[in-house]
Amino acid sequence: MLSIEGVSIAYEGTPAVRDVDLTVADGEVLAVLGPSGCGKSTLLRAVAGLEPALGRIAWDGRDLARTPTHRRGFALMFQDGQLFDHLTVARNVGYALRVRRLRGRRVAERVEELLDLVGLAGYGERLPGTLSGGERQRVALARSLAAQPRLLLLDEPLSALDAGLRERLAGDLRDILRRAGTTTLLVTHDHEEAFTVADRMAVMREGRVVQQGALAEVWREPVDAWTALFLGYARVLTGPAASALLAAADVTATGERVAVRRSALVADDGGPLRARVRSVRATPVQTRLVVDLEGPDSAPLGEADAVADLGRRVGPGDEVRLRVDPGRLAPLPG
Ligand code: ADP
Ligand code: MG
Numbered sequence: 231m232l233s234i235e236g237v238s239i240a241y242e243g244t245p246a247v248r249d250v251d252l253t254v255a256d257g258e259v260l261a262v263l264g265p266s267g268c269g270k271s272t273l274l275r276a277v278a279g280l281e282p283a284l285g286r287i288a289w290d291g292r293d294l295a296r297t298p299t300h301r302r303g304f305a306l307m308f309q310d311g312q313l314f315d316h317l318t319v320a321r322n323v324g325y326a327l328r329v330r331r332l333r334g335r336r337v338a339e340r341v342e343e344l345l346d347l348v349g350l351a352g353y354g355e356r357l358p359g360t361l362s363g364g365e366r367q368r369v370a371l372a373r374s375l376a377a378q379p380r381l382l383l384l385d386e387p388l389s390a391l392d393a394g395l396r397e398r399l400a401g402d403l404r405d406i407l408r409r410a411g412t413t414t415l416l417v418t419h420d421h422e423e424a425f426t427v428a429d430r431m432a433v434m435r436e437g438r439v440v441q442q443g444a445l446a447e448v449w450r451e452p453v454d455a456w457t458a459l460f461l462g463y464a465r466v467l468t469g470p471a472a473s474a475l476l477a478a479a480d481v482t483a484t485g486e487r488v489a490v491r492r493s494a495l496v497a498d499d500g501g502p503l504r505a506r507v508r509s510v511r512a513t514p515v516q517t518r519l520v521v522d523l524e525g526p527d528s529a530p531l532g533e534a535d536a537v538a539d540l541g542r543r544v545g546p547g548d549e550v551r552l553r554v555d556p557g558r559l560a561p562l563p564g
Pocket of ligand 2: 271272385462
């Protein structure tokens, strides 16, 4: 397995990665999630041996400091798969095998197997220029897997694709990695991609890992407001609004802050919370509301998001009742 211990990396005295500890167990997919510029690519490059680092990067307990990139047995794939445009798909995928002096039938068979794995059976004779963005990334993935790397390093592998395709390919990527059983370290700025693809997640901010754990745990218990918002929570409520929501959801919390997903509050005539609608926006699946929460005696508690079924007629100024989905709240510490 991969272990990263106390790793720091600076560019001309400016820290890019600060004292990072991470492990990736055999067969596991770990996603490092963080905004642009937080040091993800730098960390990945250090693991690949392309960037000198302080601290220790080890495989199965053996320090890799003296192992050059090409001896690590790792494969690195970027957001723009970097295919050889003059070579066919099959020759791209078989590249690492030919470098290893495999020839003829064995290369052809393995290439076919890999194309099958990534859902591109029959694409072998195509040129990269004739493929869609998603197909190109699948070819790049097959090429990275060809040499059976002991660790696959993925740098924003889906970020260059448009939203719908990215979502679909994220699911495929998860299935492909599971089937291949490849130990993977993925970095991305996209929380949905991290959630779809990974087993475990580390959140990175300004060079540091601020939280790591199983997906569900990080999802349900973000360590602070910044992390919650980065994970896709819509708002962090404080004070009386937070208390009212937690009480309505029957959640006991020590702190006075709660991170709330957009769909945590649902218009429901039997709901315990009262609110006045401020604005309304229809989406294909539901109506999104911004509301002013109201306490006893109509005391204003602050603004919040809510959703309503498309069938419900609701407009600005209306009184609504809301129920709370406790699975879409995260009480924050402190
Ligand atoms: P991410 O991949 O999370 O977007 P990077 O690892 O690319 O972030 O960059 C982290 C920080 O290091 C940024 O502030 C970036 O400007 C800086 N940086 C990255 N590469 C270099 C480099 N080769 N020389 C100097 N600074 C760099
Ligand atoms: Mg990057």
